[in-house]
Amino acid sequence: MKKPELYRATxxxxxxxxxxxTAPTGLDGPIITAHAIATVLVYLMPLYVVVSLFSRWLSVALSD
Structure with missing residues (x-):
């Protein structure tokens, strides 16, 4: 993962x-969808960053 990509992901x-x-209590319509997408991203983005960093580390370690 390149640094600009890492910054964008973060x-x-x-x-x-x-x-x-900051989600409002009376969720309806598109706000429910946006909240669901945001919730999924909150859990998946750290996993994406960790896997990308690990794969980069692994490729460097194996090339030496």
Missing amino acids: TLWFVALIAVQ
């Missing part, structure tokens, strides 16, 4: 986290 994670934390 920024997206923070935006999703803020969206989940």
Whole structure:
């Protein structure tokens, strides 16, 4: 994972986290969908970053 991609993924994670934390109580229509997408991103983005960093580390370790 290149640094700009990592920065974009981290920024997206923070935006999703803020969206989940500030969700209104009366969810309806498209807001439910946006909240569901944000919730999924909150859990998947750290996993994506960790797997990308691990695969990069593994490729460097195996090339030596």
